[in-house]
Amino acid sequence: MNEMTIEATVANIETVTDFVNEQLEALSCPMKVQMQIDIAIDELFGNIAMYAYDPETGPATVSVEVEKDPLAVIITFIDNGKPYDPLSAKDPDITLGAEDRDQGGLGVFLVKKTMDDITYEYKNGQNILRIKKKI
């Protein structure tokens, strides 16, 4: 398992993405899957950066584990910010037209739809969000 702990800021999303991509490339991950994972990182690490410690910032730990048979990656995001279960939010109504749409909820919804599994737990003062994607 490889992990990095970094200040959760929007500017650091790219650093986390590069860190994960390096490991995906070593696994010959198809480009489409890599992009879906990159989007998930933008949504999940981005949420930590913007909301977990708001109005301050704080650290987040991102770890990457590889599972074999079938080959999959498990990426875990941990922060010590406000307890928040992103899976508790209601899915957006995707049948509404532009005028009736509000702006929220799309990110986590996208992650739910493109990843094979997503779990959340709050333990020892930490938000622990885990995604799994077969590659």
Next chain:
Amino acid sequence: MNINTKKDNTALTVFIEGRLDTATSPSLDETLKAQMPGISELVIDMEKLEYLSSAGLRVLLSAQKIMNKQGSMTVRNVNETIMEIFDITGFSDILTIQ
């Protein structure tokens, strides 16, 4: 991300390149808001866009709402990953995709 724009009277084409995500979406939003007044035909060209996240979707939605009032908006040259995101989120029904 790089943004290039081409303006021809009331037609504006915006070429976006790279990733449209949490870090880069605000600059697309600013470019659009600055250049959209008086535009009746907006084209967003995604030929060189790798992918977008929900932050990018929010910018597109807000541009679409403005263009619904003042003309038309078309999104073109969308790759497979981006098309899938539009399909999952119902944006393929909201946007005019060429």
